[in-house]
Amino acid sequence: MSKTRLIISAAALILLGLFGWYLYDHLEWHDTTRRTGYTKEALRNNYHAGMLLLNRLGYPAERSEDLARLDTLAPQSTLLLSGDESFADPALRQRLLDWVKRGGHLVLPITPDDKGSEVLKALQIDVQGRLENGRERFAQQSNSAAPPRREQDLDRRDLEIEGHDVSVSLRNAAVFDAALSMDRPGEWSVQADGAFKDDDSLGDTRVFQPLQASAEDDESESVMLYARFKWGNGFVTVGSFAPFTNDALDKADHASLFVRLLSLPDGKRPVLMLFAPNYPDLLEWLLEHAPEAITGLALLILAGLWRAAPRFGPLQPEPEPVRPGLREHLAASGYFLLKQRSYEALIAPLREDVLRQLEHLQHRHPEIEGRDRLGEHLSGIKAGEITRAFAPEPDSQHEFLRRAQTLATLRAHCNQLRQTTPGALS
Numbered sequence: 001m002s003k004t005r006l007i008i009s010a011a012a013l014i015l016l017g018l019f020g021w022y023l024y025d026h027l028e029w030h031d032t033t034r035r036t037g038y039t040k041e042a043l044r045n046n047y048h049a050g051m052l053l054l055n056r057l058g059y060p061a062e063r064s065e066d067l068a069r070l071d072t073l074a075p076q077s078t079l080l081l082s083g084d085e086s087f088a089d090p091a092l093r094q095r096l097l098d099w100v101k102r103g104g105h106l107v108l109p110i111t112p113d114d115k116g117s118e119v120l121k122a123l124q125i126d127v128q129g130r131l132e133n134g135r136e137r138f139a140q141q142s143n144s145a146a147p148p149r150r151e152q153d154l155d156r157r158d159l160e161i162e163g164h165d166v167s168v169s170l171r172n173a174a175v176f177d178a179a180l181s182m183d184r185p186g187e188w189s190v191q192a193d194g195a196f197k198d199d200d201s202l203g204d205t206r207v208f209q210p211l212q213a214s215a216e217d218d219e220s221e222s223v224m225l226y227a228r229f230k231w232g233n234g235f236v237t238v239g240s241f242a243p244f245t246n247d248a249l250d251k252a253d254h255a256s257l258f259v260r261l262l263s264l265p266d267g268k269r270p271v272l273m274l275f276a277p278n279y280p281d282l283l284e285w286l287l288e289h290a291p292e293a294i295t296g297l298a299l300l301i302l303a304g305l306w307r308a309a310p311r312f313g314p315l316q317p318e319p320e321p322v323r324p325g326l327r328e329h330l331a332a333s334g335y336f337l338l339k340q341r342s343y344e345a346l347i348a349p350l351r352e353d354v355l356r357q358l359e360h361l362q363h364r365h366p367e368i369e370g371r372d373r374l375g376e377h378l379s380g381i382k383a384g385e386i387t388r389a390f391a392p393e394p395d396s397q398h399e400f401l402r403r404a405q406t407l408a409t410l411r412a413h414c415n416q417l418r419q420t421t422p423g424a425l426s
Contacts, residue, residue: 042246047080047273049246050258054271057259061271069272070095075103075234078262078269081119082109083276088118097122101232105264109241112174112205123236124179128223129196129206131173156252159190161226161260166253173240175208175223189227190239193220226261237261343400344393350407351390357414379413381406 042048045063054061059078070092073079079099087093096119100106112130114120120127133155155171175192194210208223226239242248244258262271286294324332337346358371361378368374372390376383389407394400 045273045275046082046245047241049249050244050255050262051271051273053249053255053259054262057268059259059263059268059271061273063273063275065275067092067274067276069274070099073099073104073272074270075099076269078105078107078264078271080107080109080262080271080273081276082273087276093118093122097231100234100236103233105234105269106231106236107262108236108238110174110176110238111240111242112172114174120176123231123238125176125238126178127174127176129175129208131170131175131192131225132194132197132207132209133171159225161190161257162188164256164260166257166260168254168257169243169248169252170225170240171242173225173242175225176227176238177224178227178229178238187229189229190225191222192225193222195220228261235264338397341397343397347394347400347404347407348392350404350411351392354407354411354414355390357411357418361414361417375410378417379410381410386410 041063045051048063051061051063070079081087081096087096096106108119108123108125110117110120110125110127112127115127117127155169156167157170158165158167160166178189192208192210194208197207197209211220226237228235228237230236239261243252243254249255249258263269334346354375355371358374358378362368362371362374365374365377368377370383372383372386375381375386379386385406389403389410391403394403
């Protein structure tokens, strides 16, 4: 290595060392926590955080998407049913209700869109609309002198459940009515007093506006936000579960309320979160149950594209144009006249040719009078059939073919006789 390169390399190493020392002296290592998107189990289960909470508190909790688990589920269990579309089947719905009557605890998360659900109809639960959102209420009171509340606090409400005060965010929560007697132990409901808004712009979903704490209205009505009631030997708990998802469970009193709704006073029951699968679309069903059909279809499409795709290569010479002969032209003309039912135009030349040949052969048989009798003698065809063939204007295709066959046979015999010697005709 030359002296110049050695000096440059040494200077670069010194500068790199100084830069490293500067970074080491001025930078410090800090650990930070950053929330990312959901992955794995939390991505498939909205209540995964709640399931982990239940397990830590001693409640055996698991999730499943297999509806067959309902047949092996012990009656002394809690079933959180997310998505009840599959229970539109009467037989499956009856199995669910029978399990509750044997002592099961059914927890039903509901939304305003669940109105008309077959499971809710069977349990005599009528979803009447949704609770007024805090943003709507804040917009109406924006001119008041009260200090503005934070957006996350607009939908927060203070409720009393089983003698405990809880603060819950009830955004777009469903309000419902149920035929409850409330005279048996273990039954309770959380109600709100108010009135439904009469606004056509809100669509089919009615909005329930609660009364203020200091307000009084004789025409107000009560709706339910949460309820637990007896069904046979079991219990049914129903209400909005939007506050108990993975991203909202750690806010307000959502965690404690979630555990309270999924537990009963009789002990720690195992919890099964059953995510009833929706009916898959055709493509999803084929991919799961008939991948061979999808593979075959893909191969057919590829084969069709391969067949129709242009292939680049040497140009082939164009074939010489083929000129149709006279026979093809005559055949096409005859076919056209036959379609037009021009029978006389087709049979007239044949008839004239046969008459002319019979006239030339008349001198060989002077004893026979008439062309029809001469034709009968030469061909063996009856004279009446020959007379019929000599008549003009066939009236149908069948008649045309019959006369043409007779005339063609007669002409063939005439041509044969013309080629023989005169001595052979006697």
